[in-house]
Amino acid sequence: MIEGGIGWVALVNLVIWTGLFLYLLRLEAQVRDLEKER
Amino acid sequence: MRRLLPWALWLWICAVIVGAFYYAPLAAKFIGQSSRILFFHVPMAWASFVAFVAAGAWSVLYLWKRRPDDDRAAAAAVELGLVFAVLATLTGAMWAKVMWHAWWNWDPRQMSIVIALAFYGAYLILRGGVEDPEARARLCAVYATIGLVVAPYLYFVMPRAASFSLHPQPVVNAAAKVEMNARMLQVLLASSLGFTVFFFWVHGLRRRLLRLADRRAMTAATGSVAS
Numbered sequence: 539m540i541e542g543g544i545g546w547v548a549l550v551n552l553v554i555w556t557g558l559f560l561y562l563l564r565l566e567a568q569v570r571d572l573e574k575e576r
Numbered sequence: 577m578r579r580l581l582p583w584a585l586w587l588w589i590c591a592v593i594v595g596a597f598y599y600a601p602l603a604a605k606f607i608g609q610s611s612r613i614l615f616f617h618v619p620m621a622w623a624s625f626v627a628f629v630a631a632g633a634w635s636v637l638y639l640w641k642r643r644p645d646d647d648r649a650a651a652a653a654v655e656l657g658l659v660f661a662v663l664a665t666l667t668g669a670m671w672a673k674v675m676w677h678a679w680w681n682w683d684p685r686q687m688s689i690v691i692a693l694a695f696y697g698a699y700l701i702l703r704g705g706v707e708d709p710e711a712r713a714r715l716c717a718v719y720a721t722i723g724l725v726v727a728p729y730l731y732f733v734m735p736r737a738a739s740f741s742l743h744p745q746p747v748v749n750a751a752a753k754v755e756m757n758a759r760m761l762q763v764l765l766a767s768s769l770g771f772t773v774f775f776f777w778v779h780g781l782r783r784r785l786l787r788l789a790d791r792r793a794m795t796a797a798t799g800s801v802a803s
Contacts, residue, residue, distance in 0.1 A: 544597050544609055544612070545597075547597065548594065548598070551593045551597075552593055552594075555586075555589055555590065555593065556586070556590075559582070559585075559586045559589075562777070562778065562781065563582060565781060566582075566781055569781060569785060569788070572788055573784065573788065576788070576791060
């Protein structure tokens with residue numbers, strides 16, 4: 539399935555996870571701000 | 577401290593990813609590197625099960641206490657459970673293509689997750705089909721409570737009851753034993769824990785968003801009545 543080394547697959551996994559994580563962190567900050575407004 | 581918890585989760589999942597590719601050995605009788613998908617596929621299926629059971633638990637709480645927040649929590653859990661179940665199905669199909677040379681094989685475990693997707697998909701259809709918020713919450717809570725019996729059956733009983741399956745043995749096998757390489761088991765458990773915490777984090781976020789949306793709808797309704 540993953541010929542020619544698995545390093546790049548691990549790296550892509552790390553990048554996707556970090557991107558998703560940062561997006562969720564930003565979303566959480568936005569929700570917190572909205573809750574404060576109300 | 578609370579701000580550090582998400583970062584701890586980030587670090588944990590990063591460690592799981594590195595562990596899945598560099599620490600855990602390859603499983604025997606698997607083609608190429610395909611066994612590494614186990615560390616993501618199984619925790620996703622596990623997280624979907626946790627989500628569906630949590631939805632049932634919040635539904636029981638709603639029927640008991642009649643708090644709208646429990647209804648929102650159940651709805652958010654079903655939504656996320658479906659996302660995790662779809663991801664588990666897709667990763668399973670990718671693995672099946674490598675091992676069985678076909679994306680779909682009508683295997684008992686594939687069928688059980690499809691039935692779970694249909695069952696909880698129907699929950700969302702039911703939610704969208706009833707306008708009165710109280711009737712909707714009550715009906716959905718009863719439905720998700722039934723899921724407390726359906727989900728364990730679909731995830732644990734049905735695949736084991738089948739006389740034949742191409743799917744590898746479950747983590748806890750028919751003899752109630754875990755026969756897995758220690759390193760693989762460590763990464764699998766760490767990943768399952770990480771995905772479970774991730775589910776509860778995102779669930780909290782979704783629940784708060786639903787609460788804000790409900791408040792906004794209520795304010796809009798009150799405003800239109802006043803005007």
